[in-house]
Amino acid sequence: xxxxxxxxxxxHVGEEITIKGWLYNQRxxxxxxxxxxxxxxxxxxxxxxxxxxxxxxWTDFExxxxxxxxxxxxxxxxxxxxxxGYELDVSDVEVLQTAEAYPITPKEHGVEFLxxxxxxxxxxxxxxxxxxxxxxxxxxxxxxxxxxxxxxxxTPIFTPAACEGTTTLFSVDYFEDTTAYLAQSGQLYNExxxxxxxxxxxxxxxxxxxxxxxxxxxxxxxxxEPEVAYADLDDIMELAEDFITFIVHRVLENRRKELDEMxxxxxxxxxxxxxxxxxxxxDAVRMLQEGHEKGELESQFEWGGDFGSPDETYLSNxxxxxxxxxxxxxxxxxxxxxxxxxxxxxxLCVDVLAPEGYGEVIGGGQRADDLAYLLKxxxxxxxxxxxxxxxLDLRKYGTFPHGGFGMGIERCMAWLCGIEHIRETIPFPRxxxxxxx
Amino acid sequence: xxxxxxxxxxxHVGEEITIKGWLYNQRxxxxxxxxxxxxxxxxxxxxxxxxxxxxxxWTDFExxxxxxxxxxxxxxxxxxxxxxGYELDVSDVEVLQTAEAYPITPKEHGVEFLxxxxxxxxxxxxxxxxxxxxxxxxxxxxxxxxxxxxxxxxTPIFTPAACEGTTTLFSVDYFEDTTAYLAQSGQLYNExxxxxxxxxxxxxxxxxxxxxxxxxxxxxxxxxEPEVAYADLDDIMELAEDFITFIVHRVLENRRKELDEMxxxxxxxxxxxxxxxxxxxxDAVRMLQEGHEKGELESQFEWGGDFGSPDETYLSNxxxxxxxxxxxxxxxxxxxxxxxxxxxxxxLCVDVLAPEGYGEVIGGGQRADDLAYLLKxxxxxxxxxxxxxxxLDLRKYGTFPHGGFGMGIERCMAWLCGIEHIRETIPFPRxxxxxxx
Numbered sequence: 001x002x003x004x005x006x007x008x009x010x011x012h013v014g015e016e017i018t019i020k021g022w023l024y025n026q027r028x029x030x031x032x033x034x035x036x037x038x039x040x041x042x043x044x045x046x047x048x049x050x051x052x053x054x055x056x057x058w059t060d061f062e063x064x065x066x067x068x069x070x071x072x073x074x075x076x077x078x079x080x081x082x083x084x085g086y087e088l089d090v091s092d093v094e095v096l097q098t099a100e101a102y103p104i105t106p107k108e109h110g111v112e113f114l115x116x117x118x119x120x121x122x123x124x125x126x127x128x129x130x131x132x133x134x135x136x137x138x139x140x141x142x143x144x145x146x147x148x149x150x151x152x153x154x155t156p157i158f159t160p161a162a163c164e165g166t167t168t169l170f171s172v173d174y175f176e177d178t179t180a181y182l183a184q185s186g187q188l189y190n191e192x193x194x195x196x197x198x199x200x201x202x203x204x205x206x207x208x209x210x211x212x213x214x215x216x217x218x219x220x221x222x223x224x225e226p227e228v229a230y231a232d233l234d235d236i237m238e239l240a241e242d243f244i245t246f247i248v249h250r251v252l253e254n255r256r257k258e259l260d261e262m263x264x265x266x267x268x269x270x271x272x273x274x275x276x277x278x279x280x281x282x283d284a285v286r287m288l289q290e291g292h293e294k295g296e297l298e299s300q301f302e303w304g305g306d307f308g309s310p311d312e313t314y315l316s317n318x319x320x321x322x323x324x325x326x327x328x329x330x331x332x333x334x335x336x337x338x339x340x341x342x343x344x345x346x347x348l349c350v351d352v353l354a355p356e357g358y359g360e361v362i363g364g365g366q367r368a369d370d371l372a373y374l375l376k377x378x379x380x381x382x383x384x385x386x387x388x389x390x391x392l393d394l395r396k397y398g399t400f401p402h403g404g405f406g407m408g409i410e411r412c413m414a415w416l417c418g419i420e421h422i423r424e425t426i427p428f429p430r431x432x433x434x435x436x437x
Numbered sequence: 438x439x440x441x442x443x444x445x446x447x448x449h450v451g452e453e454i455t456i457k458g459w460l461y462n463q464r465x466x467x468x469x470x471x472x473x474x475x476x477x478x479x480x481x482x483x484x485x486x487x488x489x490x491x492x493x494x495w496t497d498f499e500x501x502x503x504x505x506x507x508x509x510x511x512x513x514x515x516x517x518x519x520x521x522g523y524e525l526d527v528s529d530v531e532v533l534q535t536a537e538a539y540p541i542t543p544k545e546h547g548v549e550f551l552x553x554x555x556x557x558x559x560x561x562x563x564x565x566x567x568x569x570x571x572x573x574x575x576x577x578x579x580x581x582x583x584x585x586x587x588x589x590x591x592t593p594i595f596t597p598a599a600c601e602g603t604t605t606l607f608s609v610d611y612f613e614d615t616t617a618y619l620a621q622s623g624q625l626y627n628e629x630x631x632x633x634x635x636x637x638x639x640x641x642x643x644x645x646x647x648x649x650x651x652x653x654x655x656x657x658x659x660x661x662e663p664e665v666a667y668a669d670l671d672d673i674m675e676l677a678e679d680f681i682t683f684i685v686h687r688v689l690e691n692r693r694k695e696l697d698e699m700x701x702x703x704x705x706x707x708x709x710x711x712x713x714x715x716x717x718x719x720d721a722v723r724m725l726q727e728g729h730e731k732g733e734l735e736s737q738f739e740w741g742g743d744f745g746s747p748d749e750t751y752l753s754n755x756x757x758x759x760x761x762x763x764x765x766x767x768x769x770x771x772x773x774x775x776x777x778x779x780x781x782x783x784x785l786c787v788d789v790l791a792p793e794g795y796g797e798v799i800g801g802g803q804r805a806d807d808l809a810y811l812l813k814x815x816x817x818x819x820x821x822x823x824x825x826x827x828x829l830d831l832r833k834y835g836t837f838p839h840g841g842f843g844m845g846i847e848r849c850m851a852w853l854c855g856i857e858h859i860r861e862t863i864p865f866p867r868x869x870x871x872x873x874x
Contacts, residue, residue: 003667020666039635040636041636097837099835119827123632128633128634132588134591142576151569152575153568153572154642154864155865156865156867157644158872160873172607172608173607192557194477195459196564197559198442198477199478205641207595209612398504399506399534400533401533427593430595435611436597436827
C-alpha cells in the first residue's frame with residue numbers, strides 16, 4: 001500500500017509521499033491554501049500554492065469541507081515554524097468524499113451533544129490524546145506483569161451465582177431458565193489460578209449495576225487484578241507501589257506530548273516516587289476528624305465507617321503521592337478479607353488513594369485462608385454456601401497465604417490525565433443513562 | 438520475601454533457597470524420600486536423606502498428602518538425570534496444611550468430572566502447559582499490533598440494539614425497562630475509531646448465545662479484531678498472513694517445552710510460512726464437489742451456501758498451512774461486507790482456515806463504504822435503521838475504504854496446541870451446559 005503515515009514523515013524529508021486521511025481544518029489567503037490533514041497517526045499542515053498545482057487540484061481544495069476523505073500527494077519539508085515541525089508541499093489530491101456539514105465545529109458543544117456524537121468526537125485532538133495515553137497505560141500494565149513473572153489468566157465474565165450480593169450485579173438470561181451474572185471481579189477465580197501458577201493477573205471488562213451518577217462511575221469498566229500466592233499484606237502494598245510507579249514513569253517517558261495536549265500539570269506526576277505513605281485506617285480517621293474540627297470537612301467522621309468520596313478527596317489531598325490506607329474495620333469490607341491476627345476487628349486490606357483528590361484507584365489485601373473462618377463469614381454475610389463450594393476447596397487442598405488487588409483503568413486514567421469525569425477515558429462509555437452510541 | 442521461584446533455580450546452584458508451594462507427588466525408598474514440589478512456576482524434585490535431616494523433617498514428609506502446602510528449604514544441585522536438570526537437597530520443611538484427600542488422582546477421570554473440578558484441574562502439568570501457551574499467544578497478539586502502528590481501542594460490551602440479529606445475542610436487564618445486548622464483535626465500533634486513529638484493534642471477551650454443543654463453540658470467548666483505514670481486501674489478507682505467521686513463530690520460539698509437554702507435533706507448526714494459499718470461493722466449491730465425487734465427502738456441496746464444519750475440515754486438510762478462502766456469495770455473509778465491484782453477487786471477504794482440519798480461525802474483509810448500498814442492506818436484512826444512525830454517519834462524514842478481521846483466541850489456541858476440544862484453552866470455559874465453577 002503506497003501510504004506514508006504522518007507520524008513517520010520525519011523519515012521522508014525531501015521525498016514525495018502519499019497521505020490517506022481526512023481534512024481536519026483549512027485556511028486560505030488568496031493564492032495559498034493551508035489544509036490540515038489528519039490520518040489517525042497525526043496531523044500535518046499542507047501548503048497548496050495556486051501557481052504550482054493544476055487548476056483541478058486548487059478547485060478541489062477550495063471545495064473541501066471538514067472531515068472530507070482525501071488522498072494527498074506532496075513533498076515533505078522540515079519547517080521549524082510548522083506545528084509538528086514538518087509541512088507538506090502539496091502536488092495532487094484525490095477527493096474520495098466531500099463530507100456533509102460536520103456536526104462538531106470549533107464552537108463549544110454541550111457534553112450530552114458530544115456524548116451523542118462520541119463516534120465522531122473521537123476524531124478531536126483532545127480525545128485522540130486521551131485514548132493514546134489509555135493504550136499506553138494498558139500496555140504498561142501488561143508489560144509490568146508479564147515481565148515480573150505473572151501469568152495472564154482470563155477469568156470468566158459469566159458467573160453462576162451472586163458471589164458478592166445481587167444488588168449491583170447485572171443478570172443475563174443464560175439459555176432456558178438459567179440466570180448468569182456478569183462478573184464484578186476475577187479475584188475469586190484467580191485465587192484458584194494462583195494456586196496453579198503462583199503469580200497471576202486478569203485484565204478485562206467488569207460490570208457494576210450501580211445507580212450512581214457520579215464522575216467516578218461507569219457500569220462497564222476495565223480492571224486489572226494481580227493475585228500472588230504466598231504474599232502477605234506488606235507484599236501487596238509493595239507490589240501496588242512499584243506497579244503504580246512503573247505506570248507513571250512509562251506515561252511520562254512515552255506520552256509527554258499527549259499530556260501537554262490535554263494541558264496536564266506534569267510536575268504533579270513527576271513527584272510520584274516510592275515510598276508511598278502508609279496510613280493505618282485509625283490514623284486516617286484521626287486526620288478526617290481534625291479536618292472537621294478545622295472546618296475543612298463538613299461532616300464528622302466516626303470510626304467504623306467506610307470513606308465516602310469527600311473523605312477520600314480530603315485524605316488524598318494531604319499527600320503529593322498516592323497514599324495507602326490499610327487495616328479498615330473488617331465489618332465494612334468484603335467477606336473474603338483475612339482478619340488482622342493482632343486485632344481481629346480489622347481486615348488486612350489496603351486502598352490506594354490517588355493524589356489531587358482523585359480518590360481510590362486500587363483496593364486489595366490479603367485473603368482469608370482458614371476454612372472455618374471463611375465458612376463463618378459466608379454465613380454471616382448471608383451468602384449461598386453451595387455457590388462457594390469450589391472456592392472453599394482452595395482452603396482444603398493446600399491452603400496458602402495469598403493476596404492481590406484490583407485497579408480500575410479508567411480511574412487511574414482520570415488521575416494520570418487530570419480529567420474531571422471518567423467518561424472521557426474509554427472509547428464508548430456506559431453509564432446509568434448512557435448506552436449509545 | 439525470602440522466596441526463590443523454581444523457574445529461577447538455575448541461577449542458584451550451590452545455594453540454600455526457600456521454595457513456597459505444594460507437594461505434587463512423592464515416592465520414597467527406605468531412607469530417601471523424593472518429593473516433587475511445584476510452586477506455579479515449575480516443578481522440582483527434592484531429595485530428603487533421612488540421615489541428613491532432623492527427625493521432624495523426615496516425619497513431616499512421610500505424612501504429606503498430594504497438594505499439601507509446604508515451605509521447603511534446601512540446596513540447589515545441578516543433576517543431568519533430574520527431570521528439569523536440577524534437584525533440591527532438602528534440609529527443612531514447614532507444613533502449612535496437610536491437604537484433604539485430593540480428588541484428582543493419577544487415574545483417568547471423565548471429562549465432566551474434570552470440568553467440575555476445573556479450579557483444581559488447572560494444577561496439572563498439561564493444563565499448566567496449555568494456559569502458559571495461551572498467555573504467550575495473547576502477548577504475541579498484542580506485541581504484533583502495538584509494534585505495527587495499531588492503537589488498542591476497548592470497544593463496549595453493552596450495546597443498545599441487536600446489530601446482528603437477536604437470535605445469538607445474550608440480553609441483559611440494564612436498569613428499569615432498558616435491555617442491553619452483549620457484544621459479539623467490536624467491529625462496528627472500530628470502524629468509527631479507525632476513522633479517528635487509522636489503525637486500531639480491540640481485544641476482549643465476546644459472547645454468543647449459540648445452542649451449539651460442539652468442540653468448536655464457547656458462549657464466552659476472547660476475540661482480537663484489527664481494523665485498518667484505507668485498506669482493501671488484499672491488504673487484509675496480507676495482514677492476516679503476516680499476523681498468523683508472527684504468532685506461530687513466537688510460540689515456537691518461546692514455548693517449545695510446553696508444546697512438548699502436550700505432545701504437539703511441532704513439525705506441523707514449523708511449516709507455517711508465508712505465502713498462504715489464496716483460494717477463491719468458486720474454486721473451494723469445485724474442490725468440495727470433487728471431494729464428494731471421490732467419495733471423500735458425504736454430501737454434495739452446492740454453490741451459494743456457507744461451509745459447514747465437514748467442508749472446512751476437508752478444505753483445510755488439503756493444505757499444510759492456513760488457507761485463505763475469499764469472495765463468498767454476499768448472500769451468506771454479513772450486511773456490512775463490501776460487494777466485489779467486478780461481480781456484485783460476491784462479498785470482498787475472507788475466511789482463514791487453519792490446517793489439520795481445525796477450520797475457521799479468522800473471518801474478515803472489506804467493509805461497505807457507500808451510504809446508499811449500506812442503507813439498502815440494512816433494510817433487506819430487516820435490521821432497525823435507527824440503531825445504525827451513528828454507524829451510517831461514518832459514510833457521511835468522509836467515508837473511506839477500510840477493512841479488518843476477527844480472530845478467536847480459543848480456536849487459534851486449539852490449532853496451535855493440537856487440542857481436540859476448545860474447552861481446555863481457557864481457564865474457566867462457558868458452554869451451553871457449563872456455567873460452573
